[in-house]
Amino acid sequence: MEQQPIIRPKTGWAGFKENWSKDLLSGFLVSLIALPLSLGIAGASNFPPIMGVMTAIVGGIIVAFFAGSELTIKGPAAGLIVIVAGAVEELGKGDNDLGWKLALGVVVVAGAIQVLFGVLKVAKLADFFPLSAVHGMLAAIGIIIMSKQIHLAVGISPAELKGKEPLELITMVPHSLFHMEYHVAIIGLVSLIILFGWQFIKIKALKSIPPALLVLIAGVLMGLYFHLNDPNYANLKPLVNPGDFKLAFNASFAGLSSDLLPIFLKYVLMFTLVGSLESLLTGKAIDLLDPYQRKANLSKDLTAVGIGNIFAGFLGGLPMISEVARSSANISNGGRTRWANFFQGISLLVFVVLLTPLIKMVPVASLSAMLIFVGFRLAAPKEFVHAYHIGLEQLSIFLVTVIATICTDLLIGIGAGILLKLIIQLASGVPFKYIFRQPIAMSISEEEYLLEVSGAATFSNLLNIKKHLDKVPSGANVRIDLEKSRYVDHTVLENLHNYKREHELNGGNFKVTGIERHKPLSDHPLAARKNKNDDLIQRN
DSSP states (O other): OOOOOOOOOOOHHHHHHHHHHHHHHHHHHHHHHHHHHHHHHHHHTTSOTHHHHHHHHHHHHTGGGTOSOSSOEEEOOGGGHHHHHHHHHHHHTTOHHHHHHHHHHHHHHHHHHHHHHHHTTOGGGGGGSOHHHHHHHHHHHHHHHHHHHHHHHTTOOGGGTTTOOHHHHHHTHHHHHHTOOHHHHHHHHHHHHHHHHGGGOOOHHHHTSOHHHHHHHHHHHHHHHTTTTSGGGGGGOOBOOOOOOOOOOOOOOGGGGSTTHHHHHHHHHHHHHHHHHHHHHHHHHHHHHOTTOOOOOHHHHHHHHHHHHHHHHHHTOOOOEEEHHHHHHHHHTTOOSTHHHHHHHHHHHHHHHHHHHHHTTSBHHHHHHHHHHHHHHHTOHHHHHHHHHHOHHHHHHHHHHHHHHHHSOHHHHHHHHHHHHHHHHHHTTOOGGGSSOOOEEEEEOSSOEEEEEOEEEOGGGHHHHHHHHTTSOTTOEEEEEOTTEEEEOHHHHHHHHHHHHHHHHTTOEEEEESGGGEEESSSSTTOOEEETTHHHHHHO
């Protein structure tokens, strides 16, 4: 049976007229998720909570028109909490108001670099990072988020947590559980039950309600019942203080011309690296979920994120990325074009204008529960199990990245993961000359494009393979022969797997040969492999 061609939604103003009702509904539903998460992410990042919503508004109303993706939702993300909070603390040296304004200067500079990266089309460099190290970094971020939010969810005063490192916060958990404020802890517990239990609800009508919205409503009602606005709770600060939502230039660039310069530059690098990497990975993931099989222009999308960060930074907002959970919700809710992101921003602006008195009634424990849930998803046990199934060497890279990140910071953590990956490859017999580049012979016939990869196929030379694949026209027959490669790593195999899916959706044929001559390092279909005839290859 012949496959029917996909009729894609129109774009631009024509797309608005064609799809406005579906995009409006999806944007509104996504905003119900974005509102509490944006407040929680900003508060956890040592920013005024309302500024998290500011970022989401900018990401919708402004960035939607520059984006290279039709379906991604732009806004603040839990994955940047650790970096943003660290920037505020280190730059402000304990003064959060000063640190916030200096951190905004970092966001603006990082945004300008992202614009430059997008213009120079360096989005492909995201493929340099080994997947196990990337997943390890995200798992570490999840653990760090949970290490602080657990205390706030049971009513521990923020003052007791100030300046504490993740390991200290983890060791404090038993003490906090024994000294909890039980009214606050009940709110935190009920919120967690809703978030973790919602997946087990079978009633279709209820499944359409965002659990984050239920947590928000339940939290406000319980906060009123327990009288959390009573002066007796003042030291615990149990209710959200959203701050003032006003359009003003808050960014300070004093960090560029003082003894803070090394710290300023460190966080510029971290914002740029992690924010860009997360955005690009989200763009790729959403491409695979898009029911209309559109492919995002990732370089253009990175430029759009950079523009958004410049605007958000000047106005006082957090750094933004293309956020995967909200983007997935956009698809699930029937969003069709970038106008869904725009309507999300408009909805949030209306909420901020009309509902600020209600936001002040939201318990901190409710937002902390949401962040614990997000952190758990980043560091879920299945992530560790998945790394183990791919292979022990991948698990070791994953764990080293997690541990190094928790004990130091994100840059050192991801660097440790990359370094271990390189050491494993060298120990597996990959000559150093093939670490960053390998011989590739490309031949073209009437039947197919043939790429013969020699030496080794690893994450560090994947860009060379992709450079050759980029020359292959859509719909062509492609074969990659790995027979003469001594070693093929997991990152390469997963990228080839994703390329195969995209290429075949566009009517082409794609196959990998010669891989049967390699011994997999685990039973996983995409496990790293070492050539069984390695000695013969070396002699030749």
